[in-house]
Amino acid sequence: MLAEKQSLYSTPPLEPLLTAHGRPVSVLKAESLQHKEEVFKIRYEVYCKHLAYESSQKNARGLETDIYDGWSKHFLVKDELSGRYVGTLRLVMPQSRTSQAIPIEHLYPHDYFSPELAPSKLEAGSYIEISRLAVLPEAAEISCSYSVEVSRLLYLGALAYVQENPRLRHVYCLMEKRLARRLSFLGLPFTQAGDFFEFRGQRAPFYAGKGTVNESLKGDSKIIYRRLLEKEREQNALTSKVA
Numbered sequence: 001m002l003a004e005k006q007s008l009y010s011t012p013p014l015e016p017l018l019t020a021h022g023r024p025v026s027v028l029k030a031e032s033l034q035h036k037e038e039v040f041k042i043r044y045e046v047y048c049k050h051l052a053y054e055s056s057q058k059n060a061r062g063l064e065t066d067i068y069d070g071w072s073k074h075f076l077v078k079d080e081l082s083g084r085y086v087g088t089l090r091l092v093m094p095q096s097r098t099s100q101a102i103p104i105e106h107l108y109p110h111d112y113f114s115p116e117l118a119p120s121k122l123e124a125g126s127y128i129e130i131s132r133l134a135v136l137p138e139a140a141e142i143s144c145s146y147s148v149e150v151s152r153l154l155y156l157g158a159l160a161y162v163q164e165n166p167r168l169r170h171v172y173c174l175m176e177k178r179l180a181r182r183l184s185f186l187g188l189p190f191t192q193a194g195d196f197f198e199f200r201g202q203r204a205p206f207y208a209g210k211g212t213v214n215e216s217l218k219g220d221s222k223i224i225y226r227r228l229l230e231k232e233r234e235q236n237a238l239t240s241k242v243a
Contacts, residue, residue, distance in 0.1 A: 018153060018224065021146035023081050026227070027157040030074035030088070038085040039074045040065050053200055068092045068131065071100050075157050077135075077150050087150040088137040091128045091158055093168070102129035104172050108205050112194045117207055119172065127170035130158055135180075152186055152221065159188075159213050160228035164236055171208040176201050187218030187234035 018025055030039045040063035046056045046066050054064055071094055077087040094100035104121050112118045119127055133154065139147040161166045173190060175183070183190055190206040197203065217225050 006215045018211050020077075020079075020149035020153065021143045023142070023146065024077060025080060025086075025150065025153065026078045027153050028076050029077050029093050029161075035076060035085075037063065038076060040069075042076075042088045042136060043132055043134045044138055047132075051145060052172075056107075060124070068103060070080065071095065072131075073161065075154055075161075077153055084136075086139050087133075087154055089133040089154045089158060090131050091161065093125075093128045095125050097124045100124075100191045101173060102127070103131055104129055104174055104205050107199055108194060109197055110195045112205070114193070117193045122170055124168050127172065128162065128168055129172040129174070130155065131174070135136065149180065151182075152188075153185065153224070153232060154227045156221065157187055157228050158178045159208075160225060160232045162210060163213060163229060169210045169211070173206045173208075174199070175205050175206050180204075180206060186220070186221050187216050189213050189216035 018027065026195070028035070030036045043064035044056075044062050046060055048049040048056045048059055059065070069090070072090040072092045074090045075088060076085050078084070079086045092102045094102060100117060115121065124132055133151060135147050135150050139150060159171070171190075172193075178194070180190065180192070189206070189208045189212040192204055194205040213225070214222070
């Protein structure tokens with residue numbers, strides 16, 4: 001799965017070059033306006049045009065955005081053969097209870113299996129939600145495994161970022177059953193935290209504690225995660241020197 005090559009980025013990547021279904025790809029944080037526009041373009045293609053979950057008219061510029069983007073960190077996967085950005089997800093990271101939240105806090109209508117897992121019980125700034133996973137539909141035309149591997153890289157990049165952020169301790173995700181099974185097969189450490197409910201199909205809240213990631217990952221997922229973690233630490237050290 002891993003194929004290390006010379007870095008080819010205008011924004012520092014999170015790790016040496018990887019592959020998805022044998023194709024060289026890279027994962028990066030969308031820090032610049034240009035990269036954030038790529039994020040919103042992919043989301044428009046997936047959430048407005050392909051799935052029709054969101055209104056194309058309300059996103060007439062061809063960019064799908066919402067209020068949560070104001071307190072989110074965005075990630076991208078770039079296909080190095082085509083030069084296209086093919087996948088994205090975000091970490092919604094509220095810092096204040098009075099004006100910010102994660103989507104689950106507004107969407108999930110039931111009690112959690114354990115009351116202490118409710119985000120409202122946690123310290124602001126200690127929890128995030130992985131949200132808005134989007135992989136371009138044409139990625140599946142390359143192969144189903146290509147699309148799955150792009151998704152895995154996005155999740156692992158996000159979890160590596162969480163691991164190296166000392167304030168972050170709790171990770172939430174609202175998932176359909178198929179995605180939950182897929183992530184479980186890959187060893188990603190999400191456990192169901194509440195009942196399934198109707199929201200664009202049957203979905204439920206899932207939870208991962210910060211300390212469970214490395215122990216749960218399987219096979220090359222663990223290798224990829226460790227490489228992502230190493231690169232995250234390198235970037236943090238470089239940032240600290242510059243500061």
